[in-house]
Amino acid sequence: MTEHRYVESLPDLISPDEYADHPDGALVRLRITVTGNGVEVLGDAMRPEHVEALLAAAGLRNIQQMLCG
Known part of the structure; x- marks a missing residue:
């Protein structure tokens, strides 16, 4: 079973200037x-649902997430 834990921050791999592309x-x-x-x-x-689907398909046991917005 996958355990989800919210954390204050995670490194960004996508920068805001990439959104227009x-x-x-x-x-x-x-x-x-x-x-x-x-x-x-x-x-x-x-779009968070895209990365969430990949991580779920990988069968990871521990997933850290942060709330954005």
Whole structure:
């Protein structure tokens, strides 16, 4: 089962100046890092449901999220 935890901040992988280049909002960016504790997957998307679907399909056990807006 996946555990979701809200955090204050996460690094941005998409900058605001990229939004004009992707009017459909379909840009998703992932950063995969091997750490001493395993593999860390950081995702950012113009539309949260796109990155959420990718992370869910990957079967990750722990997902940190931040509230935007």
